[in-house]
Every structure is written in structure tokens, then in C-alpha cells.
Amino acid sequence: MPSGQTQAEIPRHGGLLPLRVGTRGSPLALWQTRHFLSIIGVLCPVLRAAQAFEEHVIATSGDQILDRRLADIGGKGLFAKEIHEALLDRRVDFAVHSLKDLETELPPGIVLACTLKREDARDAIILGQGCGAPDPADPYGCLPAGAVIGTASVRRQSQILAARPDLRCAMIRGNVQTRLGRVRGGEFAASLLALAGLKRLGLEAEAAVVIDPEAMVPAAGQGIVGITVRAADEELRELLSAIEDRTAAAVSRAERAFLGALDGSCRTPIGGHARLLPDGSLHLTGLVARPDGSFLLKRSLTGPATDAVRLGAELGDSLRADSPADLFA
Numbered sequence: 001m002p003s004g005q006t007q008a009e010i011p012r013h014g015g016l017l018p019l020r021v022g023t024r025g026s027p028l029a030l031w032q033t034r035h036f037l038s039i040i041g042v043l044c045p046v047l048r049a050a051q052a053f054e055e056h057v058i059a060t061s062g063d064q065i066l067d068r069r070l071a072d073i074g075g076k077g078l079f080a081k082e083i084h085e086a087l088l089d090r091r092v093d094f095a096v097h098s099l100k101d102l103e104t105e106l107p108p109g110i111v112l113a114c115t116l117k118r119e120d121a122r123d124a125i126i127l128g129q130g131c132g133a134p135d136p137a138d139p140y141g142c143l144p145a146g147a148v149i150g151t152a153s154v155r156r157q158s159q160i161l162a163a164r165p166d167l168r169c170a171m172i173r174g175n176v177q178t179r180l181g182r183v184r185g186g187e188f189a190a191s192l193l194a195l196a197g198l199k200r201l202g203l204e205a206e207a208a209v210v211i212d213p214e215a216m217v218p219a220a221g222q223g224i225v226g227i228t229v230r231a232a233d234e235e236l237r238e239l240l241s242a243i244e245d246r247t248a249a250a251v252s253r254a255e256r257a258f259l260g261a262l263d264g265s266c267r268t269p270i271g272g273h274a275r276l277l278p279d280g281s282l283h284l285t286g287l288v289a290r291p292d293g294s295f296l297l298k299r300s301l302t303g304p305a306t307d308a309v310r311l312g313a314e315l316g317d318s319l320r321a322d323s324p325a326d327l328f329a
């Protein structure tokens, strides 16, 4: 290697070396990784020519601690910390994430290279025993009075309790299949999950009710897969920018700028959801609440999609200004 030239500057993606992709080991993470590799195969001839991809499963702290809320153990960064380390140590060349599990401020040296086309961003209700018939017009109508809902998400908890203060929420974590099993087993009357994860795992039929994003504001980035790389790996960054989904890129920029402006801890229930309107403008809805649903503030903004980041920051600032200060302490 000539002196002064780092490994990242050597063109290596033309087919000589296998590309190593880092992923978590859950069935959903593996599905998303294979989906990403299949997209590369179709859309990115240079990477396709490289042919060899190595999947590296990386166990994260978030996968190992299952009995507590993420909010209590250091937040969503826990799903990505070990994956960032693997990238920086050059054990992998890129990594596949659920964008909603990826912190808004990435560590120095790591960048988000591209976002893939969004799967359905909405939340869905999984019904266990003792629930009524689902009614699309009244998403919570099928839940009996006083029912216990299994969720580990303060965002979902705050919104369902604001609509139905009689319900109770109890902690449920683990991967999608584990959660479904616990609802089927009768431990909870119902649970809330991202429809995107259910669809990807072929479990869409489990979604008894799909909730409108204005009624249950999804998490920023929900349903979007994001790919991280080393910032210095210009070649890979450029190749991956070619498979960027432009709509996903615009909405995720707005949602992540919104989240970043709020700077809430993950104890703060925050929802952020953007979509493109038929005229091409961007419509962003944001939510801040208290976990028990006793305070809930929801606002929307519409503006040019080219101003996604500014719109997100503006909505975040506006919600923050009108929320009790202790929510962001």
C-alpha cells in the first residue's frame, strides 16, 4: 500500500474481494439483509459483479437485554453500537438496519449511505383471546375495558392510553415471533407491532387492525431499511447512492430531522411520520406525549420536499416549545 493511502481509498468493489455485510441475527434483520442484497443484484451492476457477499451476524446489546425497556438501558443506540464498531474495525463493509432503530446522530466515521423503499409505516394491533371483532373505523373498539396491552414502546403506549385511558400497558419485548406467541398464550389481550415487520416475515394475517398514521403516529423511520458504511469509503457510498429510493430518502430526512430537533430521550414518546402528497410536497406529522397519555401534542406541516430537513426541524422546534419542559429533561 503506498504510504498515505488508506485501505478505504483502494478500489476494491470491482469484484476482487467479497463484500461483508453486517446484520443483527433476528429473522427480521436477516430478511432485510437478504432483501438489500437482492436489490443490489438488480440495481447495482458493479456490486452485482462482485458476486460474493458475506453475511456477518453481529449480536447487539439490544438483542441480549430482553427484560427491560430500551429507554431504561440506554436507548435505541444499543441495537447498532456493536455494528458500528464492526464497521469502524473493518470487520464488515456495510451494515443493514431498521432505520427506526438507528440513532439520529451516528458516530464519527459512519454515514447513512442509502435508504430503501418504505414498507407500510403503520402500526397494527395483534389480538389475543377475549377481544371483540375488529372495526377499521374504531381501531381500539375491539379491546375490552381494562384489557392489558403488551408493548415496550412508550410511543405506542402513550397514544393508545390517550385514546383509551381504561387500558393498561405491560412490558413485552423480544422479536416479532416471541411477541406473537405471548399474545396467543393469553398473557396479553393484545399487542401493537409495526405492520412492516409482520409483512416482511409473512405474518401480515396476524394484523387484525391497521391503525391510520394520523391516529397512531409511527416512529421516525418505521418501515424503512437504511444502510450504513464508513464515511471514508467513497467508492461504496457512491455505488449505494445509486440504489437510494428518493421518496424514502425525503421522508426519512424529514422524520430524522424532526427527531433530532426534539432531542428527546427514548423515555419521551415521540412519533414522526412524513409522506409525499400527490403534488409532490411533503406532509409531516409529529407527536410528543407523556407515557401515560395524560399529555399529547400532535401537529402537521406541509412544504416542499426539497426542504425536508428544514420542515422536520421546524416541526420539532414547534412541538418542543409547546410541551412541558420536563419531557425533555
Ligand SMILES: NCc1[nH]cc(CCC(=O)O)c1CC(=O)O
Pocket (backbone or CB within 6 Å): 098, 099, 100, 101, 176, 192, 193, 194, 195, 196, 197, 221, 222, 223, 224, 225
Ligand atoms: N424496535 C424493533 C423493530 N425495529 C423494526 C421493526 C419493524 C420493522 C420496521 O419498522 O422497519 C421492529 C418491530 C416492531 O416495532 O414491531
